[in-house]
Structure formats: structure tokens, C-alpha cells
Amino acid sequence: xxxxxxxxxxxxxxxxxxxxxxxxxxxxxxxxxxxxxxxxxxxxxxxxxxxxxxxxxxxxxxxxxxxxxxxxxxxxxxxxxxxxxxxxxxxxxxxxxxxxxxxxxxxxxxxxxxxxxxxxxxxxxxxxxxxxxxxxxxxxxxxxxxxxxxxxxxxxxxxxxxxxxxxxxxxxxxxxxxxxxxxxxxxxxxxxxxxxxxxxxxxxxxxxxxxxxxxxxxxxxxxxxxxxxxxxxxxxxxxxxxxxxxxxxxxxxxx
Amino acid sequence: xxxxxxxxxxxxxxxxxxxxxxxxxxxxxxxxxxxxxxxxxxxxxxxxxxxxxxxxxxxxxxxxxxxxxxxxxxxxxxxxxxxxxxxxxxxxxxxxxxxxxxxxxxxxxxxxxxxxxxxxxxxxxxxxxxxxxxxxxxxxxxxxxxxxxxxxxxxxxxxxxxxxxxxxxxxxxxxxxxxxxxxxxxxxxxxxxxxxxxxxxxxxxxxxxxxxxxxxxxxxxxxxxxxxxxxxxxxxxxxxxxxxxxxxxxxxxxxxxxxxxxxxxxxxxxxxxxxxxxxxxxxxxxxxxxxxxxxxxxxxxxxxxxxxxxxxxxxxxxxxxxxxxxxxxxxxxxxxxxxxxxxxxxxxxxxxxxxxxxxxxxx
Ligand SMILES: Cc1ncc(C[n+]2csc(CCOP(=O)(O)OP(=O)(O)O)c2C)c(N)n1
Ligand code: SF4
Numbered sequence: 001x002x003x004x005x006x007x008x009x010x011x012x013x014x015x016x017x018x019x020x021x022x023x024x025x026x027x028x029x030x031x032x033x034x035x036x037x038x039x040x041x042x043x044x045x046x047x048x049x050x051x052x053x054x055x056x057x058x059x060x061x062x063x064x065x066x067x068x069x070x071x072x073x074x075x076x077x078x079x080x081x082x083x084x085x086x087x088x089x090x091x092x093x094x095x096x097x098x099x100x101x102x103x104x105x106x107x108x109x110x111x112x113x114x115x116x117x118x119x120x121x122x123x124x125x126x127x128x129x130x131x132x133x134x135x136x137x138x139x140x141x142x143x144x145x146x147x148x149x150x151x152x153x154x155x156x157x158x159x160x161x162x163x164x165x166x167x168x169x170x171x172x173x174x175x176x177x178x179x180x181x182x183x184x185x186x187x188x189x190x191x192x193x194x195x196x197x198x199x200x201x202x203x204x205x206x207x208x209x210x211x212x213x214x215x216x217x218x219x220x221x222x223x224x225x226x227x228x229x230x231x232x233x234x235x236x237x238x239x240x241x242x243x244x245x246x247x248x249x250x251x252x253x254x255x
Numbered sequence: 256x257x258x259x260x261x262x263x264x265x266x267x268x269x270x271x272x273x274x275x276x277x278x279x280x281x282x283x284x285x286x287x288x289x290x291x292x293x294x295x296x297x298x299x300x301x302x303x304x305x306x307x308x309x310x311x312x313x314x315x316x317x318x319x320x321x322x323x324x325x326x327x328x329x330x331x332x333x334x335x336x337x338x339x340x341x342x343x344x345x346x347x348x349x350x351x352x353x354x355x356x357x358x359x360x361x362x363x364x365x366x367x368x369x370x371x372x373x374x375x376x377x378x379x380x381x382x383x384x385x386x387x388x389x390x391x392x393x394x395x396x397x398x399x400x401x402x403x404x405x406x407x408x409x410x411x412x413x414x415x416x417x418x419x420x421x422x423x424x425x426x427x428x429x430x431x432x433x434x435x436x437x438x439x440x441x442x443x444x445x446x447x448x449x450x451x452x453x454x455x456x457x458x459x460x461x462x463x464x465x466x467x468x469x470x471x472x473x474x475x476x477x478x479x480x481x482x483x484x485x486x487x488x489x490x491x492x493x494x495x496x497x498x499x500x501x502x503x504x505x506x507x508x509x510x511x512x513x514x515x516x517x518x519x520x521x522x523x524x525x526x527x528x529x530x531x532x533x534x535x536x537x538x539x540x541x542x543x544x545x546x547x548x549x550x551x552x553x554x555x556x557x558x559x560x561x562x563x564x565x566x567x568x569x570x571x572x573x574x575x576x577x578x579x580x581x582x583x584x585x586x587x588x589x590x591x592x593x594x595x596x597x598x599x600x601x602x603x604x605x606x607x608x609x610x611x612x613x614x615x616x617x618x
Contacts, residue, residue: 089312093334
């Protein structure tokens with residue numbers, strides 16, 4: 001019996017499809033970049049939880065500044081580092097809505113350190129997503145607060161020297177010490193298994209907002225293959241070998 | 256007779272807080288600084304979250320408070336902050352983003368003397384920062400200058416009306432004297448806060464969660480297409496031109512027959528009122544023009560007096576800032592000079608008259 005493509009494309013055979021919340025706008029990220037995967041997961045989670053009408057997202061300044069072009073929900077774009085301040089006010093003024101911020105390491109852990117720590121310390125009932133790629137992607141690969149010791153970036157071309165540049169900052173461990181945080185976890189998105197775990201964490205981050213018990217904070221250890229000057233595959237391998245020992249994956253706090 | 260009038264004796268800063276609750280403000284976000292800390296202190300004592308539902312939150316910095324204002328304004332809510340000069344400097348980034356994202360909000364600056372940490376005494380040395388934009392880019396704030404505790408109360412509502420009418424931040428430019436002094440003030444009755452349904456109707460651009468019927472709302476100030484961004488900048492300028500056409504407010508005293516004119520706003524205008532009386536008693540025909548809006552500036556109103564006015568003294572608690580706008584207005588047709596004490600020193604009416612005689616009449 002001959003099988004035509006028409007016989008295969010049937011609802012019962014569907015195993016995966018693009019989230020209906022992802023717009024048709026082509027993403028501007030470099031091929032292989034972790035941002036695209038996490039953007040897509042967030043769209044899936046909002047769709048699966050049925051929260052399109054209930055969610056307000058806050059984008060940062062960084063490579064994901066235009067994230068609002070890709071997911072079909074209401075958005076606000078914040079100044080560099082200030083997303084947690086916006087998220088605080090949005091949630092306090094619309095407490096029944098679901099609010100999340102999405103920030104890179106420069107945005108969240110350098111220029112926005114105060115906003116991050118204090119939103120977490122107040123226990124704002126929001127989800128904060130933290131993309132830690134160890135570098136400033138958008139501005140062309142400068143040193144980030146999370147750049148590893150010895151790791152090269154355009155403003156530390158011979159590698160980060162802790163004596164000159166200070167040490168890499170583990171923001172996630174810091175916010176986990178604050179009583180205001182409820183759920184603090186570090187995930188990745190480099191394998192199918194990691195993606196599934198990250199998705200579970202994101203679902204939890206949204207669902208946690210049903211109870212006003214504190215901030216949910218999800219770090220995603222990520223690659224910036226352009227900034228790292230590697231192929232996407234090399235970048236993933238380099239991340240596993242070098243980033244994971246310093247930024248170990250797993251839940252840090254869950255109460 | 257209206258026997259329900261609510262008349263009280265209070266500080267300017269307290270009047271701001273009372274008026275905010277009464278005109279249905281949804282959120283106040285602030286950080287303490289002298290001489291305006293009474294604004295948040297009064298709000299916290301009045302506990303409006305138990306009555307009107309207003310949110311009051313002490314932020315970790317002025318940077319955070321202005322960005323909380325941005326977040327709230329993006330939801331179509333009536334949100335405000337207050338601070339004094341050093342804190343307002345920290346807010347300049349947030350203000351240019353608010354202007355660029357076309358968000359309405361109210362900011363109160365109870366000015367103290369600068370530069371630097373300066374002094375906690377009153378000054379008017381933040382005029383340039385207030386009326387010329389303040390942060391980066393081509394933008395303007397709507398700037399209102401109260402000269403009494405009553406106006407501190409009244410201008411909260413006026414500032415919100417203008418901010419929402421133009422989708423632009425509005426600044427109440429006060430100073431340590433107006434903020435700290437006590438005067439009689441008549442408070443307006445309580446108005447209900449807007450419901451979320453009303454906000455959706457009135458401000459369809461607000462981010463309140465995207466229903467199926469409309470496109471997603473995006474509050475942003477980024478535009479990477481140069482032609483589109485040029486068009487956007489032109490649109491902002493059209494808005495500012497419309498403000499200049501329609502929103503100028505000023506008060507004139509004895510200007511009809513004036514040979515000499517004092518131009519002064521806020522606390523300096525109060526002092527100049529006395530100075531004008533002293534000068535008139537000496538037989539000098541002096542008028543006083545008090546700009547209430549500093550942007551838009553009362554250009555036409557000043558120009559209309561140039562037929563009979565022979566000289567103008569701009570009196571400000573600064574080294575001479577508003578005087579530049581008066582000179583631009585007058586275009587060299589009459590003499591314009593500046594007089595003002597600085598550093599927290601406040602000029603006396605007698606000093607103003609002496610300066611008028613020395614710099615304008617005799618000079
Ligand atoms: C006030 C301010 N300072 C600096 C910049 C320039 N800038 C834009 S993005 C960025 C850092 C981006 O790095 P990160 O937050 O790690 O995000 P990524 O691009 O890697 O996703 C910087 C410094 C800016 N836009 N605003
Ligand atoms: S520069 Fe780096 S972070 Fe930015 S899109 Fe490219 S790979 Fe991603």
C-alpha cells in the first residue's frame with residue numbers, strides 16, 4: 001500500500017508544533033544562540049498554561065531586547081538593568097496578572113544588581129528569567145560579571161584576571177540567600193533533557209504566582225557562540241566543560 | 256454655602272500626598288531625600304491602600320522608583336514619584352525612557368541647592384534640567400511651577416490631566432520653601448481610582464494582558480529603523496508644539512501699565528510680589544509675570560507686553576537659567592537681566608527692588 005504525505009499529516013500523528021504564541025517574525029538571534037530556545041519555551045509554557053491574556057513580560061537591554069516581537073503577549077521594554085523595577089510595579093498594580101522579566105547577565109548582574117537584589121528581597125511575586133552566557137552579546141562580546149576566570153572577552157582579550165577584573169559573580173546563589181525568594185534554580189538548554197527540565201522550571205515559575213509566596217528565579221546557563229567565537233556545537237561543549245563546574249545545574253531553593 | 260469644604264493648614268509636601276490620594280492616584284514609588292521626605296511619610300501615615308487601594312512603595316533608589324513609575328504607567332495607571340535635586344538627577348534615564356515610550360506620569364521635584372550634594376535649602380537651580388529635557392535625546396517634560404501650598408495640591412491633578420492628554424511625563428517643579436512651608440489649603444473631595452475596565456477603554460495602549468480582540472501592546476522606546484525613528488521624533492516635536500499652542504499658563508500682576516517687568520516662578524514669584532508692591536510704592540511702574548508652566552514657556556504672553564515694558568528682570572534662586580528663555584523670548588528688543596541668590600540663600604524683596612533699580616532702571 002502506498003502512503004502519501006496526506007495520510008501522515010493528521011491530528012493524531014502530531015508530535016510537535018510551533019507554539020501558536022510564537023509570531024511569524026524571524027528571530028534576530030545568531031544561529032545556535034540559547035536565547036531562541038528559551039524564547040520558544042516561554043511561548044510554549046504561556047500557551048500550555050492558558051495565560052496569554054494574563055501575562056505581561058518585561059524585556060531587557062541586551063540581545064533579547066526585541067523579544068517582544070516573538071511572543072504574542074503584552075510587553076514592556078525596560079532600560080538596561082531596570083526590568084525588576086518595572087516588574088515590581090506591574091505586579092503590584094495588577095496583582096492578578098502573571099509577570100515575568102527576562103534579562104542577560106550584564107543587565108541582571110551588573111548594571112541592574114540593585115534592582116535584582118531588592119526585587120528578590122522584597123519577595124516580588126514575579127518570575128525572573130536570567131540568561132547567563134558569560135559575556136555581553138549585544139555590544140560585541142565584552143566581559144560580563146559572570147565571565148569565567150581566564151575566559152577571553154573583547155575587554156579582557158587575554159582572559160579575565162581576577163586581580164584586575166574581580167571574580168565571576170554567582171548571582172543565583174546570592175538571591176537564594178534572600179528570604180524573599182521562593183524558588184531559585186539553575187538550568188540549561190543544550191540537550192533535549194535539559195530543555196525538558198527547563199520547561200518544568202518555567203511552568204513552576206508561572207504557577208508559583210498563584211500564591212503570593214515570593215520571587216521565582218531561574219538562571220539558564222547559556223551559550224553565546226558568536227561572542228565566544230565558536231560554532232554552536234563547540235560552544236555547547238565548552239559550556240559543559242567550563243561553565244557547569246562554576247555554575248552547577250539544579251535547584252538551589254524550593255519552598 | 257458649601258459647608259463640606261475641607262480646609263487645612265499643612266506643608267506643601269503633605270499637600271502633594273493628600274492630593275495624590277484624593278485624585279485617584281494608583282501608585283506612588285519613592286526614595287527619601289530632604290526636603291521632600293514628608294511626601295512618602297504622609298502617604299504611609301494615611302495608609303491609602305486601605306481606602307482607595309493606592310499602592311505606596313519605598314524603592315531602593317530613585318533609579319528604581321522612576322522605573323517602577325515606568326512599569327505602572329505602561330499599565331495605564333496613574334503613578335507618580337517625588338524627590339529632590341540629587342534624586343531627580345538619578346531619574347533622568349528613566350524620564351527619557353518614559354518620554355520615548357510616550358508614557359504619562361507625574362514627578363515632583365522639591366528643589367534644593369546644587370551642584371553635587373549641595374544643600375538641603377531651597378533653590379531653583381534645576382530649571383535647565385527640567386525644561387530642556389534633562390536626559391538624552393530630543394524630548395520635553397510638561398513643567399508646572401507651584402507658588403503656594405494650594406497649588407502643590409491642585410497641580411497634582413492638573414499634572415496628571417496634562418500627562419495623560421499628551422502621553423508625556425509631567426514635572427511639578429517646586430522648591431524647598433514651597434515644600435516645607437505651611438499654608439491654608441482647600442482639599443478636593445475624593446475621586447475614585449479608575450477601574451481596570453475604564454483604563455482599557457481610555458488607554459487602549461496599556462499593557463494589561465492581551466485579549467484575543469486586539470494586537471499585543473508593546474511599551475518601548477527602541478526603534479532601529481532610522482526613517483521610522485525620524486518620523487517618531489517629528490511626532491514628539493508636534494506634540495510639544497501643540498503644548499506650546501494650547502497649554503501655556505501664567506499669572507500677571509500689574510502688567511497692563513508696567514514699564515518694568517519682573518519674571519519669576521515658584522517661591523521667587525512670592526517674593527517678587529512683595530518687591531513689586533515696594534517698587535510701586537516708590538512710584539516705579541513694575542509688573543510681575545509668573546510663569547505657571549515653565550515648559551511650555553509663556554513666550555507670547557511676555558512678547559505682548561513689550562509695547563510698554565522697557566526692561567525685564569528675571570528673578571530666580573539660581574545663577575541665571577530662566578533668564579535665557581526670557582532673552583530668547585524678547586529677542587533683544589528690551590534689556591533683560593538676571594538677579595538671584597544661590598546656595599540656599601533666599602533673596603529679600605528689598606534686594607529685588609535694589610537689583611531692579613541697579614540693573615534695569617539705572618543700567
Ligand atoms: C545605560 C546603558 N549602558 C550600556 C548600554 C549598552 N549595552 C547594551 S546591551 C549591554 C550588555 C548586554 O549583555 P547581557 O545583559 O549579558 O545580554 P546579552 O546581550 O548577552 O544577551 C550593554 C552594556 C546600554 N544600552 N545602556
Ligand atoms: S551575540 Fe551571542 S547572545 Fe547575542 S544573539 Fe548572538 S549568540 Fe546570542
